[in-house]
Amino acid sequence: MIEFTLNGEPRAIEIEPETPLLWAIRDELGLTGTKFGCGIGQCGACTIHLDGEPVRGCLTPVSAAAGRAVTTIEGLDPDGEHPLQRAWIELSVPQCGYCQSGQIMSAAALLSGNAAPSDADIDDAMNGNICRCGSYGRIRAAIHRAAALREEEGSA
Amino acid sequence: MTALTRRGFLQGTAVAAGGLVVGCASPLPPAPLAGKAQVSSFDAWLHITNDDRILLYADKVEMGQGTFTVFATLVAEELEVDPQRIEVRHAPANDAFKQPIQSTGGSASAAGRFIPLRESGARAREMLLAAAAERWDVDVEALRAEDGAVLHDATRRRARYGELAEDAARQKVPREVALKSPEEFRWIGGEFPRVDAAVKARGQATYGIDARVPGLLTAVVVRPPLRGGRVISFDATAATALPGVEAVFEVPTGVAVLATNYWRARKGAALLAAKFELPEGRRYDSAAMRAEHERLLREEDGNELRHDGDVGEALELAPVTLDVEYHTTHQAHATMEPMNCTVVPGEDHVDVYIGTQTPGIVQDVVADILGLSRSQVAVHTEFLGGGFGRRFFPDVPAEAAEVAKRAGAPIKLVYSREDDIANDFYRPATAHRLRGAVDADGHPTAWHHHLVAPSLIKYMVSRMGGAMGPEWLRGTLNALAGAAGSVLPGMLGPVLSHEGAQDQPYAIENVRVASTLWDPDIHVGIWRSVGHSNNGFVVESFIDELAHAAGADPASFRRGLLAEHPRHLAVLDLVVEKSGWGTSRKQNQGIAIYESFGTVMAEVAEVSVRGDEIRVEKVTCAVHCGTAVNPNLVRAQIESGVIYGLTAAIKSQITFRDGMPVESNFHDYPMLRMNEAPQIEVHIVPSNDPPTGVGEPGTPPIAAAVANAVFATTGQRLRELPLRLATTDA
Numbered sequence: 051m052i053e054f055t056l057n058g059e060p061r062a063i064e065i066e067p068e069t070p071l072l073w074a075i076r077d078e079l080g081l082t083g084t085k086f087g088c089g090i091g092q093c094g095a096c097t098i099h100l101d102g103e104p105v106r107g108c109l110t111p112v113s114a115a116a117g118r119a120v121t122t123i124e125g126l127d128p129d130g131e132h133p134l135q136r137a138w139i140e141l142s143v144p145q146c147g148y149c150q151s152g153q154i155m156s157a158a159a160l161l162s163g164n165a166a167p168s169d170a171d172i173d174d175a176m177n178g179n180i181c182r183c184g185s186y187g188r189i190r191a192a193i194h195r196a197a198a199l200r201e202e203e204g205s206a
Numbered sequence: 207m208t209a210l211t212r213r214g215f216l217q218g219t220a221v222a223a224g225g226l227v228v229g230c231a232s233p234l235p236p237a238p239l240a241g242k243a244q245v246s247s248f249d250a251w252l253h254i255t256n257d258d259r260i261l262l263y264a265d266k267v268e269m270g271q272g273t274f275t276v277f278a279t280l281v282a283e284e285l286e287v288d289p290q291r292i293e294v295r296h297a298p299a300n301d302a303f304k305q306p307i308q309s310t311g312g313s314a315s316a317a318g319r320f321i322p323l324r325e326s327g328a329r330a331r332e333m334l335l336a337a338a339a340e341r342w343d344v345d346v347e348a349l350r351a352e353d354g355a356v357l358h359d360a361t362r363r364r365a366r367y368g369e370l371a372e373d374a375a376r377q378k379v380p381r382e383v384a385l386k387s388p389e390e391f392r393w394i395g396g397e398f399p400r401v402d403a404a405v406k407a408r409g410q411a412t413y414g415i416d417a418r419v420p421g422l423l424t425a426v427v428v429r430p431p432l433r434g435g436r437v438i439s440f441d442a443t444a445a446t447a448l449p450g451v452e453a454v455f456e457v458p459t460g461v462a463v464l465a466t467n468y469w470r471a472r473k474g475a476a477l478l479a480a481k482f483e484l485p486e487g488r489r490y491d492s493a494a495m496r497a498e499h500e501r502l503l504r505e506e507d508g509n510e511l512r513h514d515g516d517v518g519e520a521l522e523l524a525p526v527t528l529d530v531e532y533h534t535t536h537q538a539h540a541t542m543e544p545m546n547c548t549v550v551p552g553e554d555h556v557d558v559y560i561g562t563q564t565p566g567i568v569q570d571v572v573a574d575i576l577g578l579s580r581s582q583v584a585v586h587t588e589f590l591g592g593g594f595g596r597r598f599f600p601d602v603p604a605e606a607a608e609v610a611k612r613a614g615a616p617i618k619l620v621y622s623r624e625d626d627i628a629n630d631f632y633r634p635a636t637a638h639r640l641r642g643a644v645d646a647d648g649h650p651t652a653w654h655h656h657l658v659a660p661s662l663i664k665y666m667v668s669r670m671g672g673a674m675g676p677e678w679l680r681g682t683l684n685a686l687a688g689a690a691g692s693v694l695p696g697m698l699g700p701v702l703s704h705e706g707a708q709d710q711p712y713a714i715e716n717v718r719v720a721s722t723l724w725d726p727d728i729h730v731g732i733w734r735s736v737g738h739s740n741n742g743f744v745v746e747s748f749i750d751e752l753a754h755a756a757g758a759d760p761a762s763f764r765r766g767l768l769a770e771h772p773r774h775l776a777v778l779d780l781v782v783e784k785s786g787w788g789t790s791r792k793q794n795q796g797i798a799i800y801e802s803f804g805t806v807m808a809e810v811a812e813v814s815v816r817g818d819e820i821r822v823e824k825v826t827c828a829v830h831c832g833t834a835v836n837p838n839l840v841r842a843q844i845e846s847g848v849i850y851g852l853t854a855a856i857k858s859q860i861t862f863r864d865g866m867p868v869e870s871n872f873h874d875y876p877m878l879r880m881n882e883a884p885q886i887e888v889h890i891v892p893s894n895d896p897p898t899g900v901g902e903p904g905t906p907p908i909a910a911a912v913a914n915a916v917f918a919t920t921g922q923r924l925r926e927l928p929l930r931l932a933t934t935d936a
């Protein structure tokens with residue numbers, strides 16, 4: 051039995067400990083917002099947070115989550131109103147949308163440690179996330195926009 | 207073939223004219239959309255509930271190109287309601303949407319539905335007005351529709367559409383409706399956000415791979431390394447001993463492993479020790495193909511597709527001639543969402559959950575495999591995690607149906623990324639010999655293009671008959687199509703492969719375009735912009751070569767040859783202005799202009815070169831796509847098309863050795879990433895013409911724009927994709 055919190059809820063699952071978190075979350079716990087894209091750590095579609103740090107769900111065994119906090123796109127904000135999510139909607143970032151959960155989770159980790167990332171910071175943080183629809187320009191703009199939204203609201 | 211096409215056309219007309227489905231006679235099952243509310247159907251697309259929800263069935267799928275938003279806009283414009291209020295869902299596979307096949311592709315969704323969906327909204331509006339007039343016993347002329355309600359100003363009465371829907375759907379369907387003129391548009395041409403952005407930003411959008419039903423098992427299939435291979439033996443003992451592995455059995459395409467989750471299925475699949483017998487004969491190989499392509503270019507003359515003037519004489523007489531070869535390579539679609547399909551067998555029907563570009567073909571193929579009629583197969587189209595042409599092909603649902611047939615239980619077939627890349631319908635690799643001449647005045651006098659390319663329709667021909675024709679004809683149609691599958695490609699040649707080559711627009715007196723059909727004996731198919739993706743590179747690179755041979759500025763040279771093409775001139779002038787073309791600081795630019803899917807695009811790429819690395823810094827685009835229903839979405843699609851084409855132009859390729867693709871996943875088939883993505887600016891030529899496609903046209907010109915920029919920067923003319931600088935020059 052492996053226990054951890056998933057989006058703030060305590061969960062326990064009986065599963066082979068080497069099962070990647072991606073599949074534990076999607077197939078066993080039924081949260082499908084986290085996506086499968088490559089299975090080898092190359093695309094970032096499966097990005098989730100482990101104690102706030104971005105990790106690749108396809109390469110992280112569920113055993114590594116024992117006693118820790120796992121956050122997925124569904125738990126990033128209780129109302130789905132994280133500044134990144136609002137910026138993503140405002141700028142119509144998603145196209146097919148399949149990569150966007152992973153993009154937003156990578157961006158959220160960036161913003162939590164860097165309130166006003168530069169373009170170079172964004173390149174560094176987002177390089178691991180492929181968007182086959184080519185929404186990179188909008189992702190970049192939306193990260194800047196989300197940083198501005200947070201600043202406005204923080205200072206308000 | 208003619209009969210088929212004609213039948214499809216007539217059915218399509220019936221839907222477009224709206225005479226097909228009215229009121230409660232709708233053949234569609236809108237109930238699941240509406241919950242407990244009562245639904246009134248105005249046609250196959252538009253349904254209004256008595257609790258005032260407006261539901262729209264999109265018969266073109268949402269794979270990122272913005273169909274849902276565009277469809278909502280078109281209906282809303284004439285229905286007089288905020289597009290954001292319209293709830294858009296994928297239409298089920300249904301014969302009401304056949305025209306001639308229920309499918310999405312060819313950048314045709316906005317273009318093809320611009321009038322029909324507005325008519326749908328306008329008809330419903332008229333019927334709602336008529337219902338209100340009847341209810342209030344007033345003259346319909348005294349009523350107006352506004353923000354989802356009918357108003358009678360004189361008596362200040364107001365009824366929401368939901369209150370009127372049931373009566374309205376019983377009204378006589380107007381034969382003709384007046385549509386707004388462009389000056390009256392309130393939503394068309396507006397920039398409001400995508401209607402599917404919120405669910406996609408919150409992880410709530412469901413794709414095919416997210417299907418969940420009780421008792422669902424995940425299936426993976428271990429296939430022979432070569433298509434056409436056969437299973438000789440496998441040992442299921444170790445796999446079935448694993449926790450959660452429920453079944454292992456043979457299917458026509460390999461060995462299926464079914465488990466309670468994907469990871470367990472994948473682990474089981476690794477333990478099968480499967481042995482395969484591989485087909486005899488030629489094994490496709492990229493190096494051998496290249497040699498063969500070169501031989502064909504040099505020895506063959508090709509089947510003539512076009513001949514104006516006398517190319518031979520012009521080439522002989524000219525003081526300056528060029529004779530060069532271009533080569534392109536295979537590409538995989540690599541949709542972000544790997545291929546998958548869920549099949550849920552029921553008592554006397556099956557449910558299929560899939561992101562597909564061809565719900566109509568999926569329905570027919572699954573019905574055929576399971577021995578059912580089409581009406582017994584409910585195809586639930588989910589969001590597509592990318593399509594790009596890959597999800598046009600029904601190989602995956604066919605395999606899923608075979609697995610479900612054996613399992614007799616709900617199964618979700620999931621491809622790994624490796625499966626996805628190994629079993630694609632690749633962009634063809636093509637070869638081109640270009641000869642051209644320039645006279646003493648710097649005027650081009652000859653253009654000779656011989657291309658070697660495969661047929662792109664071979665596989666599809668054998669699958670389409672069933673989905674186009676009536677049910678009872680399926681067997682006959684499939685048999686005919688099977689026969690046609692072997693005859694047609696030879697007859698029609700590489701129809702789609704030479705688009706854009708044959709009809710290049712430049713005013714040159716002597717033009718010959720010819721093609722040689724060459725079958726690589728692997729699955730090739732339609733890859734975002736199809737034949738244009740290769741021909742855009744070749745045509746727009748070679749015209750640039752002629753410009754330089756003539757000592758002319760590449761933009762002015764093109765302008766001089768495009769006098770008959772006002773839309774080309776419009777985008778050319780716009781891109782020249784916006785990109786700062788020709789200003790002294792801009793020595794690193796390349797230009798390309800190309801028409802595809804009715805849309806004309808110009809792109810100027812700015813590159814920088816470090817060592818042998820090509821970096822694309824900026825791409826300025828100008829597009830003429832008629833009416834931009836939502837300019838924000840038009841820009842998004844062009845941005846997307848540019849990145850897609852750029853990935854193929856400078857990053858990756860699929861090569862074959864011993865019949866198998868060498869590349870397998872994103873480590874050796876790399877995609878363009880954030881740090882490599884250029885700044886992209888898109889400028890739209892204002893126009894009230896009917897809309898033309900935007901999903902694909904951004905892709906074809908980019909490789910040439912970059913190659914031309916590389917030439918301007920380094921003097922190296924790169925005639926092969928992907929573009930690679932000679933390292934010695936660093």
Ligand code: FES
Binds near residue numbers: 090092095
């Ligand atoms: S699925 Fe994990 S990085 Fe691609």
Ligand code: FES
Binds near residue numbers: 150270542592
């Ligand atoms: S939006 Fe489709 S892959 Fe990023």
